[in-house]
Amino acid sequence: MSVPPAVEVDGLVKRYGTTTAVDGLSVRVDSGAVTALLGPNGAGKTTTVETCEGFREPDTGRVRVLGLDPRRDSAELRPRVGVMLQEGAGLYPGAGARELLTHLGRLHRHPLDVDRLVERLGLGGTGRTPLRRLSGGQRQRVALAAALVGRPELVFLDEPTAGLDPHARHSTWDLIGELRGDGVSVVLTTHLIDEAEQLADHVVIIDHGRLVTEGSPEELTSGPGDDVISFGGPPRLDLSTLRAALPESADVREVTPGSYQVAGVVDPHLLATLTSWCATNDILAEGLQVGRRSLEDVYLELTRRSAR
Amino acid sequence: MTYVPAPGAAPLTRMVAAQVLLEVRLLLRNGEQLLLTAVIPVVLLGLLTAVPVVDTGEYDRVDFLVPGILALSVMSTAFTSLAIATGYERRYGALKRLAASPLPRWALLAAKAVTVLVVEVLQVVLVGGLGLALGWRPDGAMAAVPLLLAGTAAFAGLGLLMAGTLRAEATLAAANLVYLLLLVLGGVVIPFGQFPDALRPVLESTPTGALAGGLRSVLADGDGLPWAPLVVLVIWAAAGTTAAARWFRWE
Numbered sequence: 001m002s003v004p005p006a007v008e009v010d011g012l013v014k015r016y017g018t019t020t021a022v023d024g025l026s027v028r029v030d031s032g033a034v035t036a037l038l039g040p041n042g043a044g045k046t047t048t049v050e051t052c053e054g055f056r057e058p059d060t061g062r063v064r065v066l067g068l069d070p071r072r073d074s075a076e077l078r079p080r081v082g083v084m085l086q087e088g089a090g091l092y093p094g095a096g097a098r099e100l101l102t103h104l105g106r107l108h109r110h111p112l113d114v115d116r117l118v119e120r121l122g123l124g125g126t127g128r129t130p131l132r133r134l135s136g137g138q139r140q141r142v143a144l145a146a147a148l149v150g151r152p153e154l155v156f157l158d159e160p161t162a163g164l165d166p167h168a169r170h171s172t173w174d175l176i177g178e179l180r181g182d183g184v185s186v187v188l189t190t191h192l193i194d195e196a197e198q199l200a201d202h203v204v205i206i207d208h209g210r211l212v213t214e215g216s217p218e219e220l221t222s223g224p225g226d227d228v229i230s231f232g233g234p235p236r237l238d239l240s241t242l243r244a245a246l247p248e249s250a251d252v253r254e255v256t257p258g259s260y261q262v263a264g265v266v267d268p269h270l271l272a273t274l275t276s277w278c279a280t281n282d283i284l285a286e287g288l289q290v291g292r293r294s295l296e297d298v299y300l301e302l303t304r305r306s307a308r
Numbered sequence: 309m310t311y312v313p314a315p316g317a318a319p320l321t322r323m324v325a326a327q328v329l330l331e332v333r334l335l336l337r338n339g340e341q342l343l344l345t346a347v348i349p350v351v352l353l354g355l356l357t358a359v360p361v362v363d364t365g366e367y368d369r370v371d372f373l374v375p376g377i378l379a380l381s382v383m384s385t386a387f388t389s390l391a392i393a394t395g396y397e398r399r400y401g402a403l404k405r406l407a408a409s410p411l412p413r414w415a416l417l418a419a420k421a422v423t424v425l426v427v428e429v430l431q432v433v434l435v436g437g438l439g440l441a442l443g444w445r446p447d448g449a450m451a452a453v454p455l456l457l458a459g460t461a462a463f464a465g466l467g468l469l470m471a472g473t474l475r476a477e478a479t480l481a482a483a484n485l486v487y488l489l490l491l492v493l494g495g496v497v498i499p500f501g502q503f504p505d506a507l508r509p510v511l512e513s514t515p516t517g518a519l520a521g522g523l524r525s526v527l528a529d530g531d532g533l534p535w536a537p538l539v540v541l542v543i544w545a546a547a548g549t550t551a552a553a554r555w556f557r558w559e
């Protein structure tokens with residue numbers, strides 16, 4: 001028997017006045033996996049997630065969470081779903097971290113141990129300090145803990161690592177890995193490509209409320225023509241002769257001054273063409289490297305294309 | 309530590325009890341709220357009983373003041389403090405986050421109502437106790453209960469209406485302004501008789517005026533349940549809660 005999806009978004013449209021925040025989006029989130037919604041500011045990530053959380057009603061389209069309707073079946077869903085709002089919102093300003101988590105735990109039947117949760121998120125030092133006085137990153141972590149304390153089977157994390165320092169970010173990544181290991185389904189949003197690449201089983205790239213592409217990080221970076229050769233040289237080289245020498249399927253560009261990338265179907269032939277062009281032009285191709293295109297390359301290319 | 313899912317809502321009574329405990333704790337911890345709900349009523353009662361600044365006509369000063377200060381206490385808790393706290397909870401997204409928790413909305417409102425009543429009981433003990441120490445001798449008491457309850461409902465409806473429609477800062481300012489105006493004009497410490505006759509019916513039909521006047525006729529005059537103030541309060545309660553239910557925005 002196949003496991004039903006944790007979340008099914010089908011043709012979702014959501015407008016605010018004249019703005020179309022989500023424009024016919026369809027996404028399927030597998031149970032037990034980590035799914036990342038990746039997209040630039042204003043892409044419609046929060047709107048999508050908050051529709052799944054039952055905060056917003058779709059204009060058209062259908063949303064199912066754990067097979068249920070987020071608004072009609074809210075009472076049944078709320079105990080099963082953990083929610084972290086964007087920017088760590090949703091905290092009582094006057095409560096302490098431990099106090100708030102203990103309280104939220106009491107609303108659930110089998111809450112996590114709050115002391116251990118607080119330690120795990122590095123909030124042990126915040127004591128009784130009211131939440132409004134904690135730093136942005138600390139509040140963010142309290143909000144993450146708040147999403148977990150009720151032992152949900154599905155969590156929605158809206159930019160869980162925004163504003164975190166590198167240590168806290170890695171620790172959060174580890175935590176999300178642990179959630180996955182324990183069978184929790186995770187839906188997170190992010191602008192960070194490396195975050196999506198590191199964490200997610202499935203990446204959904206959205207822009208202007210529409211699906212741009214989706215797949216596992218490997219799938220997204222391993223299509224034909226997704227290989228690259230990168231090398232360094234003097235800035236602002238005239239690339240026209242190289243371009244002429246390259247086969248149709250390949251192209252070269254200066255990514256940043258002095259750093260070049262040949263993208264296309266990379267084979268030994270192509271490499272030879274490149275190095276012989278370098279020899280002719282007396283260029284020592286520094287750091288010459290053959291590799292797979294990064295998710296960042298894919299993301300930038302796709303979102304640039306859809307911006308046009 | 310394991311995160312293996314084990315979802316489930318706590319029993320309803322436990323959720324409501326937890327919510328009441330949290331709300332009461334947060335309230336008692338908040339300095340400005342305590343100033344409004346405890347310090348000002350106590351200081352006013354003590355000061356104005358000791359120093360003859362207001363002419364209380366045929367009443368003993370303390371007999372006149374205690375009902376008014378009780379009305380002020382109810383207003384400070386059910387209106388001012390409830391509006392400000394709820395306004396900031398809304399602004400910080402706490403209401404929204406709670407709406408995603410297993411606690412049903414009506415249970416959150418019930419918890420807020422119980423919280424207000426708990427604080428009011430503490431206030432009655434505080435104000436009544438101080439009054440007794442200062443020589444207050446109430447004539448009746450039981451008829452005060454429906455008035456206090458109706459007054460609480462009236463103020464809470466209006467407070468939530470404000471908190472759920474205005475920005476938090478606007479709620480803070482407006483709630484304090486209304487508190488101050490009704491402290492002066494609502495028959496709390498200044499008898500209605502000292503205002504122009506034309507103004508009296510208006511002042512007596514404010515929630516504070518109705519509550520203070522009603523409590524005074526029960527506690528100072530020894531009357532039975534005064535229907536006119538009770539009706540005024542019930543009308544305010546109906547209007548306030550209906551409007552709040554209609555326009556309150558959780559985000």
Ligand SMILES: Nc1ncnc2c1ncn2[C@@H]1O[C@H](COP(=O)(O)OP(=O)(O)OP(=O)(O)O)[C@@H](O)[C@H]1O
Pocket residue numbers: 016019020021022039040041042043044045046047048086191
């Ligand atoms: N409540 C609202 N009222 C009006 N417009 C809104 C509202 N919420 C979102 N929008 C608009 O909808 C679009 C999508 O917003 P959304 O918050 O979903 O984007 P996002 O992908 O989460 O962006 P970010 O990465 O900046 O958080 C934006 O153009 C935004 O201005």
Ligand SMILES: [Mg+2]
Pocket residue numbers: 045046047086158
């Ligand atoms: Mg967002």
